[in-house]
Amino acid sequence: MTTTDRPGTSQNTDVLHRAIERERKARRIAEQLLEDRSRELFLATEEIQAQYASLQQTQGQLIHSEKMASVGQLAAGVAHEINNPIGFVTSNVQTLTDYVEVYHTLLKDYAALVRAHESGDAAQQAELKQRITRLETDEDISYITEDTCELLHESYEGLQRVREIVQNLKSFVHLDKTSQQLANVNDGIEATLKVVWNELKYKCDVRKQLGDLPMIPCFVGELNQVFLNLLVNAAQAMEQHGVITITTGVELDQIAVRISDTGKGISREHLSQLFNPFFTTKPVGQGTGLGLSVSYGIIQKHGGTIDVDSTVGEGTTFTVRLPIRGTEPRREAALPAATTACPAG
Amino acid sequence: MKGIVFTVLNELVENQFGMDVWDSLLNRTGHDGAYTTAASYPDAEAMSLVAGLSAHTGLPVNDLVRVFGRYLFGAFERQYPVFFQLPQTAKEFLKSVDEIIHVEVRKLYPDAVLPVFEYEDPAENRLVMLYRSTRQLCPLAEGLLEGAAAHFQTSIQYEQTKCTHRGDDHCRFELLLGGEHDNN
Numbered sequence: 001m002t003t004t005d006r007p008g009t010s011q012n013t014d015v016l017h018r019a020i021e022r023e024r025k026a027r028r029i030a031e032q033l034l035e036d037r038s039r040e041l042f043l044a045t046e047e048i049q050a051q052y053a054s055l056q057q058t059q060g061q062l063i064h065s066e067k068m069a070s071v072g073q074l075a076a077g078v079a080h081e082i083n084n085p086i087g088f089v090t091s092n093v094q095t096l097t098d099y100v101e102v103y104h105t106l107l108k109d110y111a112a113l114v115r116a117h118e119s120g121d122a123a124q125q126a127e128l129k130q131r132i133t134r135l136e137t138d139e140d141i142s143y144i145t146e147d148t149c150e151l152l153h154e155s156y157e158g159l160q161r162v163r164e165i166v167q168n169l170k171s172f173v174h175l176d177k178t179s180q181q182l183a184n185v186n187d188g189i190e191a192t193l194k195v196v197w198n199e200l201k202y203k204c205d206v207r208k209q210l211g212d213l214p215m216i217p218c219f220v221g222e223l224n225q226v227f228l229n230l231l232v233n234a235a236q237a238m239e240q241h242g243v244i245t246i247t248t249g250v251e252l253d254q255i256a257v258r259i260s261d262t263g264k265g266i267s268r269e270h271l272s273q274l275f276n277p278f279f280t281t282k283p284v285g286q287g288t289g290l291g292l293s294v295s296y297g298i299i300q301k302h303g304g305t306i307d308v309d310s311t312v313g314e315g316t317t318f319t320v321r322l323p324i325r326g327t328e329p330r331r332e333a334a335l336p337a338a339t340t341a342c343p344a345g
Numbered sequence: 346m347k348g349i350v351f352t353v354l355n356e357l358v359e360n361q362f363g364m365d366v367w368d369s370l371l372n373r374t375g376h377d378g379a380y381t382t383a384a385s386y387p388d389a390e391a392m393s394l395v396a397g398l399s400a401h402t403g404l405p406v407n408d409l410v411r412v413f414g415r416y417l418f419g420a421f422e423r424q425y426p427v428f429f430q431l432p433q434t435a436k437e438f439l440k441s442v443d444e445i446i447h448v449e450v451r452k453l454y455p456d457a458v459l460p461v462f463e464y465e466d467p468a469e470n471r472l473v474m475l476y477r478s479t480r481q482l483c484p485l486a487e488g489l490l491e492g493a494a495a496h497f498q499t500s501i502q503y504e505q506t507k508c509t510h511r512g513d514d515h516c517r518f519e520l521l522l523g524g525e526h527d528n529n
Contacts, residue, residue: 031382032424035453042452 063297066290081165081198085158092151092158099148102139106132168194182215185223185255185322186248192227193246196235203235204242204261211249216324218302223322226295226306230259230318233291237263237316250324254304257320265312274308346388346480347457351380353420354394357413362402370397382424385456388480407484414488415495422496435497436472436522439490440464460486470523476516481509483516490518499523 109132116124135141168191193206200206234244242262249256266274273279275296299306303323310316355378358367371378374393380386395413399406422429428446429438443462450457460478467473476486483505494501500523507517 027381028424034383038453 062290063294066294069290078165078169078195078198082162085161089155089158092155096148096151099144102135102141102144106135106141109135165194179219180217181220182217183220183223184213184215185218185257186210186213188220188224189227189246189248189257192224192231196228196231199232200235200244204238204244207243207245209245209247211247213248213250213255214324216255216322218322219298222298223302226298226320227257227259229291229295230320234259234261234263234316234318237261237265239264242315251321253324254321255324257322258317259320260315260317262315265314266308266310266316267312271308271310275306346386346391347454348380348382348384348386349420349424350391350417351386351394352382353417354391354413355380356420357416358398362398366398366401370394370401373397385454410482410484411488411491414485414490415492416488417485418489418492418496429496434522435493435499435501438497439472439474439493439520440466470521472520472522474518474520476518477514481516483508483510486516486518490520 109128113125113128113132116128189208189210193200193208231244238261245258245260247256247258247260270279270281275292279293296306299320299322305321307319307321308316309319355367358370367378371394374390374397376390376394395406395409398404399409402409425446428441428449433441443464447459450459458479460476460480460482463475463477465473465475474486476483487503487505490501490503502521502523504519505516506519507513507515509516
């Protein structure tokens with residue numbers, strides 16, 4: 001009997017004790033359940049974190065492979081652009097080598113003539129003069145002289161073109177710029193156009209309506225990758241010779257870039273999947289299906305939006321909007337989830 | 346302090362001294378006493394309960410804390426059998442406290458404030474445990490060591506050669522383990 005017992009039988013006290021014991025047991029079971037659930041939750045969270053980390057790694061690899069694909073595409077275009085001038089410069093140098101040979105022979109004969117003149121050997125002089133005249137006629141020396149100037153001029157132009165291509169490529173890629181720079185989006189578009197020109201020139205006319213733009217903080221190389229993607233897609237969408245129109249301008253506190261084509265357009269069911277990773281209508285092996293999703297990520301990282309408007313049979317317009325005052329760059333530009341519909345789709 | 350300290354203290358007082366003692370302890374200290382292992386409570390609350398119990402029983406606080414530590418070990422054994430199922434010696438068990446048991450505790454209670462143990466292993470039957478805790482509860486560590494000795498049916502003689510209460514920056518327990526039986 002304890003001091004807290006109320007008057008009553010010891011049977012009542014026993015009942016009370018048993019009731020308390022039951023309550024305690026119930027509490028312990030509940031606490032145990034809570035701990036078990038906490039442990040399960042912890043393990044599940046751990047597993048999800050591991051999966052998330054591995055997904056992030058995969059995503060990084062995919063973005064890298066898309067970049068490599070763009071680089072491959074670029075390299076093919078650039079190789080073609082450079083090959084042409086290199087081809088004619090090589091041929092010019094070969095011809096010039098032949099011309100130099102002729103000049104060498106002539107110079108030797110002229111020197112011999114001078115020596116014959118000094119020694120007063122008239123017969124030798126007459127023979128050499130005849131030989132020189134024959135050589136000048138046979139080789140058409142006046143043509144060679146004229147052509148030498150032309151070939152040198154042409155070769156110089158060709159080498160200038162190669163230098164320009166390399167410079168364009170450098171300003172397009174902005175390899176050295178890993179942080180945000182103040183840049184004019186119009187310059188980025190011009191640089192991209194130069195690089196991608198080889199892909200476009202036989203397929204379409206390009207019309208530019210570039211408005212006055214303020215400088216904005218951005219990753220120039222990455223934005224150029226987006227423009228490259230949109231321009232190449234536009235060119236590929238046009239089965240016959242068409243027109244790509246590039247318009248830039250300021251709309252409220254944003255810069256708007258519109259890239260329109262007169263291609264076949266995108267069907268309604270494809271529109272909603274356009275920015276999804278791996279979505280492509282190109283044949284197997286020709287498109288990674290990552291170009292637009294990577295572009296989406298880049299524009300998101302800049303705090304902007306990318307929208308699409310398309311009519312089947314008439315063409316497609318992509319609109320990129322970028323905030324003028326820029327944004328704090330996010331460390332990871334996420335791929336849009338597979339279920340995300342495109343913003344304008 | 347984790348709720349289990351309070352629920353086990355409640356159990357100990359009720360079993361050893363009676364329900365009325367626990368009840369009057371709560372009345373005197375002003376705590377409501379509805380403790381659950383899932384929650385945490387202020388350290389001062391545990392200290393005031395032990396101080397109250399010391400006043401009631403006339404036993405020194407440190408003795409009570411040591412007895413409580415021994416009792417707490419038994420409660421751990423009942424509540425967390427998984428840590429006691431492995432075939433291991435008392436020494437292996439003591440060495441697992443910091444790297445296994447406390448790691449598991451943090452999974453369930455990320456906010457738990459746990460003591461840190463470091464070890465020196467000078468000989469097969471010896472172990473040095475360095476105890477660091479802002480709570481400076483070395484008598485509790487002593488009680489837990491006694492509980493471990495009882496569980497592993499061995500003797501653990503210890504000497505505390507450093508103590509934060511004497512101005513050291515940690516407490517140092519030099520253990521001599523002997524006569525242990527396999528707990529398989």
